[in-house]
Amino acid sequence: MILNSIILQTATRILIALLLLLSIWLMIRGHNLPGGGFIGGLVGACACALYTISYGVKKAREALRLEPRIMIGLGLTLAFLSGLISLFLGDPFLTGQWIKIYIFGTLVKIGSPMFFDIGVYFVVIGVTLAMIFALEELEFDYQPSSEADK
Amino acid sequence: MSLGWTVLSGFILAAIAPFIHKFTKNATGWLLSLLPLGIAFYLFTTYFAPVTSGETFVATIPWFADLGANLTFYLDGLSLMFALLISVFGFFIIIYAGGYLKGDPHLGRFYLYLIMFMASMLGVVLASNLIGLFIFWELTSISSFFLIGYKYKYLSARKAAQQALLITGLGGLALLAGFILIGLGTGTFELTEILQNPEALKTLPAFPAILIFLILGAFTKSAQWPFHVWLPNAMEAPTPVSAYLHSATMVKAGIYLLARFSPLMEGVAAWQITLTSIGAITALMAAILALKASDLKQILAYSTLIALGTLTLLIGSGTEAAFKAAMVFLLAHSLYKGALFMAAGAIDHEAGTRDIRELGGLIGKMPITFFAVLLAGISMAGLPPAFGFIGKELSYKALLYGENIFVLAALLTNMGLFAASIVVIAKPFFGKFKAAKDKVHEAPLSLFFGPVVLATSSIVFGFFPGFLDKLMTAAQKSLLGVQHAGKDVHLHLFPETFSDPAFILSMITFAVGAVIFLLWRPVFNGLNAIAPRLDIGPARWYLWALEDLERFAKWQTRRIQTGNLRNDIRYSFIFTFALVAYALYRSKLSFTVDFSGLMIYDFIVFFLMLGGAFAAVRANTRLSAITALGAVGFSVALVFIVYAAPDLAITQFMIETLVVIIIALVIVRLPSFHLHERANVGGRWRDAIIAGVAGLCITLTMLVVLQQPLNTNLSEYFAAESVPHGKGHNIVNVILVDFRGVDTMGEISVLAIAAMGVYALLKFGRKEPEDELDLADKSGDELGEKLGEK
Numbered sequence: 001m002i003l004n005s006i007i008l009q010t011a012t013r014i015l016i017a018l019l020l021l022l023s024i025w026l027m028i029r030g031h032n033l034p035g036g037g038f039i040g041g042l043v044g045a046c047a048c049a050l051y052t053i054s055y056g057v058k059k060a061r062e063a064l065r066l067e068p069r070i071m072i073g074l075g076l077t078l079a080f081l082s083g084l085i086s087l088f089l090g091d092p093f094l095t096g097q098w099i100k101i102y103i104f105g106t107l108v109k110i111g112s113p114m115f116f117d118i119g120v121y122f123v124v125i126g127v128t129l130a131m132i133f134a135l136e137e138l139e140f141d142y143q144p145s146s147e148a149d150k
Numbered sequence: 151m152s153l154g155w156t157v158l159s160g161f162i163l164a165a166i167a168p169f170i171h172k173f174t175k176n177a178t179g180w181l182l183s184l185l186p187l188g189i190a191f192y193l194f195t196t197y198f199a200p201v202t203s204g205e206t207f208v209a210t211i212p213w214f215a216d217l218g219a220n221l222t223f224y225l226d227g228l229s230l231m232f233a234l235l236i237s238v239f240g241f242f243i244i245i246y247a248g249g250y251l252k253g254d255p256h257l258g259r260f261y262l263y264l265i266m267f268m269a270s271m272l273g274v275v276l277a278s279n280l281i282g283l284f285i286f287w288e289l290t291s292i293s294s295f296f297l298i299g300y301k302y303k304y305l306s307a308r309k310a311a312q313q314a315l316l317i318t319g320l321g322g323l324a325l326l327a328g329f330i331l332i333g334l335g336t337g338t339f340e341l342t343e344i345l346q347n348p349e350a351l352k353t354l355p356a357f358p359a360i361l362i363f364l365i366l367g368a369f370t371k372s373a374q375w376p377f378h379v380w381l382p383n384a385m386e387a388p389t390p391v392s393a394y395l396h397s398a399t400m401v402k403a404g405i406y407l408l409a410r411f412s413p414l415m416e417g418v419a420a421w422q423i424t425l426t427s428i429g430a431i432t433a434l435m436a437a438i439l440a441l442k443a444s445d446l447k448q449i450l451a452y453s454t455l456i457a458l459g460t461l462t463l464l465i466g467s468g469t470e471a472a473f474k475a476a477m478v479f480l481l482a483h484s485l486y487k488g489a490l491f492m493a494a495g496a497i498d499h500e501a502g503t504r505d506i507r508e509l510g511g512l513i514g515k516m517p518i519t520f521f522a523v524l525l526a527g528i529s530m531a532g533l534p535p536a537f538g539f540i541g542k543e544l545s546y547k548a549l550l551y552g553e554n555i556f557v558l559a560a561l562l563t564n565m566g567l568f569a570a571s572i573v574v575i576a577k578p579f580f581g582k583f584k585a586a587k588d589k590v591h592e593a594p595l596s597l598f599f600g601p602v603v604l605a606t607s608s609i610v611f612g613f614f615p616g617f618l619d620k621l622m623t624a625a626q627k628s629l630l631g632v633q634h635a636g637k638d639v640h641l642h643l644f645p646e647t648f649s650d651p652a653f654i655l656s657m658i659t660f661a662v663g664a665v666i667f668l669l670w671r672p673v674f675n676g677l678n679a680i681a682p683r684l685d686i687g688p689a690r691w692y693l694w695a696l697e698d699l700e701r702f703a704k705w706q707t708r709r710i711q712t713g714n715l716r717n718d719i720r721y722s723f724i725f726t727f728a729l730v731a732y733a734l735y736r737s738k739l740s741f742t743v744d745f746s747g748l749m750i751y752d753f754i755v756f757f758l759m760l761g762g763a764f765a766a767v768r769a770n771t772r773l774s775a776i777t778a779l780g781a782v783g784f785s786v787a788l789v790f791i792v793y794a795a796p797d798l799a800i801t802q803f804m805i806e807t808l809v810v811i812i813i814a815l816v817i818v819r820l821p822s823f824h825l826h827e828r829a830n831v832g833g834r835w836r837d838a839i840i841a842g843v844a845g846l847c848i849t850l851t852m853l854v855v856l857q858q859p860l861n862t863n864l865s866e867y868f869a870a871e872s873v874p875h876g877k878g879h880n881i882v883n884v885i886l887v888d889f890r891g892v893d894t895m896g897e898i899s900v901l902a903i904a905a906m907g908v909y910a911l912l913k914f915g916r917k918e919p920e921d922e923l924d925l926a927d928k929s930g931d932e933l934g935e936k937l938g939e940k
Contacts, residue, residue: 026800034796035797042804079898096891113887116891124901
């Protein structure tokens with residue numbers, strides 16, 4: 001399903017950048033303010049879905065570069081690995097571990113839950129896009145022949 | 151700890167066996183057999199002396215310690231005897247399998263199953279924790295399933311594997327129930343502790359149930375009537391499997407269980423009556439069936455049933471003499487039966503058939519195999535000077551203390567067993583040369599190594615039974631329990647006087663058995679002639695149960711899961727809300743409705759939602775229905791905003807958007823609404839009622855729930871701990887990624903699986919079903935070709 005509308009395509013080009021930025025911003029700030037990996041992932045998925053509708057699935061795949069299924073795997077792995085960190089430090093699986101570092105004189109707290117959240121982010125985008133792409137690529141047209149459909 | 155590794159090392163070797171096989175090819179069997187040999191050696195050198203002088207050992211590997219489930223291992227006389235049997239046989243069988251299945255493309259996998267079985271079986275006999283025992287028990291059932299179904303291209307192999315799994319699996323479930331009841335009742339899952347205090351178990355209110363469950367578990371595994379049907383069918387497995395699992399070890403797991411619990415069951419009449427009577431029935435029935443079979447492996451399978459029945463009978467008798475007889479007979483049986491099965495496999499391998507009617511005169515062609523069969527056969531027949539003779543004498547002696555009926559049953563059984571033994575020795579090897587192949591020659595070393603050693607030891611132990619006195623004494627003590635001292639066992643080949651009643655019974659057995667052997671052909675024909683008319687036994691029951699279950703499953707799937715989405719939703723709703731309505735009815739339904747404090751925007755959201763729902767119902771096209779539903783969803787998001795839940799609101803907005811997109815993608819491929827659907831007034835009324843009830847139930851549930859005092863413990867905890875522990879101010883997010891991170895991990899895994907499911911359905915789901923469905927009706931060869939093509 002491509003809507004082939006120039007208005008939509010033009011708007012998408014600007015919107016997608018904003019939406020993706022928004023999704024990343026939502027994910028990063030999520031620990032302290034409304035947002036998080038799940039919400040950020042959904043916004044990101046919406047952005048990609050918008051692109052898919054405007055330009056078609058082939059272009060969307062090219063722009064994404066990463067197969068959604070691989071994205072799911074990466075996300076799951078990242079989330080899992082972030083949980084392993086605490087195991088090596090003697091805490092139960094998935095216990096949050098934090099360190100403080102200074103970047104350009106600003107205090108930044110980095111913790112394993114952040115990586116966990118990034119994992120969630122990728123899984124959500126991957127899952128949604130895997131479904132949307134698969135639906136878009138469906139080579140099947142309805143034929144009202146069988147009895148059950150009548 | 152090292153006791154634990156005797157079990158666990160097998161699992162590790164099993165996992166890497168297929169890879170080893172890739173490099174070592176034909177030498178794999180000899181190489182892999184080193185592990186069981188090492189285990190046997192280790193057990194013998196380290197534990198034999200202390201255990202036979204009365205010591206016991208316990209080793210613990212912590213597992214789910216909080217749940218009382220640890221990998222605890224316990225070694226006493228009984229487990230030592232079994233563990234030695236399992237490892238020594240494992241050694242011979244793995245070598246034998248290497249020769250028997252030489253060149254088989256899946257041999258690596260076969261080794262995996264076989265060694266996995268060996269490790270599980272060691273686990274069963276060494277486990278002290280009941281949960282651990284159950285898990286190993288199930289693992290033996292599962293590896294048995296794989297091994298029986300090893301020639302999976304044949305329908306008969308698949309059916310036999312399924313049958314064995316269903317029956318032993320059913321018993322396994324019963325066993326688990328029994329173990330849980332024991333654990334809950336006595337407060338411990340450790341066998342070592344339970345064995346210390348038999349009265350604690352016997353006085354439990356659940357004791358009758360425990361008794362039934364334990365017996366069910368043991369009887370299914372050890373193929374007692376009426377659960378025996380799976381064992382003869384299990385002969386579909388390659389011969390090494392029949393020799394190892396289905397005669398020497400796995401089927402004895404049930405016997406082990408009975409023996410293990412026997413000190414706890416002293417004086418329990420129900421236990422004794424069930425074991426003795428079912429044991430006798432099994433043995434007697436098997437003795438008759440053994441004469442009806444002409445396939446060497448079938449004859450041996452039925453004679454295994456005879457042994458299992460006799461063992462159950464002896465353990466049920468509950469006397470010291472009976473326990474002694476049981477342990478001696480068990481060892482004797484394993485030795486000769488293992489040898490005979492392997493020899494039968496060697497005959498099949500070299501002569502091309504196992505049917506004794508088509509075999510004859512092999513003595514000149516396969517002298518070494520004959521030697522093994524002769525020695526083992528003598529032991530099976532219970533003739534002196536074999537070890538089997540001692541076992542039989544002891545059983546007669548033990549049974550003579552008890553009910554006469556069981557002596558009679560044992561006498562008749564042994565006559566049949568004697569005849570069957572002579573048939574096995576004589577028919578393939580004497581008479582005119584007959585075989586399915588023209589050129590028959592002696593089996594290779596790997597095929598006669600095991601049979602010769604085991605058969606020879608059957609005779610050696612007959613002459614020098616004193617070697618085994620210590621082991622038998624220790625094993626017998628395990629059956630008697632801690633309360634009884636028990637006399638030391640001293641085995642002799644011959645009784646002190648030849649007027650001994652047991653010896654006289656033996657003579658009668660030989661005489662009548664010999665007559666049956668001479669009349670074998672007419673007996674065989676006669677039994678086979680009446681067999682079809684008597685086909686009303688447990689084998690039939692199994693088929694009926696299986697077929698009816700399938701029929702029922704098909705019927706209810708056809709009725710409920712029609713494949714029509716709207717039907718599925720309808721049924722889900724009806725069942726769900728019937729349950730909710732029942733729960734509401736039970737909760738006495740007290741609530742108050744309070745409209746005060748509502749603001750104007752509450753009403754706006756309310757009417758938006760109502761309008762959306764109404765529009766969805768009245769919509770003429772799917773697209774408009776979806777859009778209208780979207781409006782409802784967005785209104786819900788507004789509710790979240792009104793009540794200050796921004797995270798939920800954003801999520802709801804996003805989800806609604808994506809749902810509309812995804813459904814829109816689906817809708818373009820669906821037909822438009824059909825006119826008759828709108829015209830089907832009755833159907834719409836029915837749906838309206840279902841939807842109305844559902845909505846009403848939800849509303850009432852919410853109202854009832856709101857009446858309950860709100861428990862704020864959790865929310866207060868999260869609010870207080872979010873910053874110090876989770877280092878975040880957004881409580882919702884901290885809960886998701888930190889406090890309940892494992893939940894989230896599970897949820898994203900579910901998401902990933904769902905995506906895979908959708909992907910697979912859409913990408914691969916449109917293929918026409920070609921051969922998957924009628925796979926079951928194809929014969930093995932046809933199917934083999936089909937699988938080969940792929």
